[in-house]
Amino acid sequence: MIDHVSLGVSDLGASRRFYAEVLGAIGLRLLADRAETVGFGKTYPEFWLNARPGMPRVPEDSGTHVCLRVPTMDAVAVFYATALAAGARGEGPPGPRPQYHDTYYAAFIRDPDGNRIEVVTFTDAG
Numbered sequence: 001m002i003d004h005v006s007l008g009v010s011d012l013g014a015s016r017r018f019y020a021e022v023l024g025a026i027g028l029r030l031l032a033d034r035a036e037t038v039g040f041g042k043t044y045p046e047f048w049l050n051a052r053p054g055m056p057r058v059p060e061d062s063g064t065h066v067c068l069r070v071p072t073m074d075a076v077a078v079f080y081a082t083a084l085a086a087g088a089r090g091e092g093p094p095g096p097r098p099q100y101h102d103t104y105y106a107a108f109i110r111d112p113d114g115n116r117i118e119v120v121t122f123t124d125a126g
Contacts, residue, residue, distance in 0.1 A: 004045060005066050007115050008052035012038065015049050018086050018112060023047065025082040026070050026119065058114035065108070065116035072121055073105050079119045080107040087112055096123070 009015035016038050020030055023040045028047065032039035039045025047068075058064075070076055076094045084090055091108035098104070106120040 004039075004041075004048060006037075006048040006050050007066070007111075007113075008055050009049045009111075009113050009115075010052060010055040010057075011112075012036070012049060012051040014112060018088075019047070019049060021086045022079065022083045022088070025078050026068065026075055055113065058110075058116075060114070062116075065118055067106075067118040067120055070119050070121050073123065076105060076107050076119050076121055080109065083109040083111075083117075088117075091116060 016030070016033070019038075019040060023029070028040045028042060030038060031041050032045045036051045038049050040047045047066075070079065073094065080090070080094050088109040088111055091110055092106070094105070094107040096104065097106050100106075101122070103122045103124065104120060105123050106118055108116060108118045110116055
């Protein structure tokens with residue numbers, strides 16, 4: 001149903017570098033690189049960053065986040081570790097989230113602008 005998502009970022013160059021590293025860790029690559037926007041994906045741009053110079057940090061209580069599905073628990077861990085090393089703030093380390101579903105395994109980060117990004121996979125029911 002959803003074709004793509006877009007996030008506003010205050011510094012497109014810094015966010016391009018951050019997301020190239022972090023999304024690269026889960027198999028997405030930079031596919032569109034324009035003056036005011038960049039897009040990442042596997043075969044077409046699915047995750048866009050839009051330049052919003054002077055944008056204030058996203059409020060912690062915005063309630064908005066983007067969730068990316070990955071194939072394994074290892075991919076969740078790699079994404080989380082890569083994001084933290086690249087300057088993200090942890091919002092929940094890799095682990096089961098039984099409050100969502102008994103096979104839900106996820107991690108959460110905040111990017112440099114405060115956007116909340118989740119990665120999830122589903123494990124075999126125990």
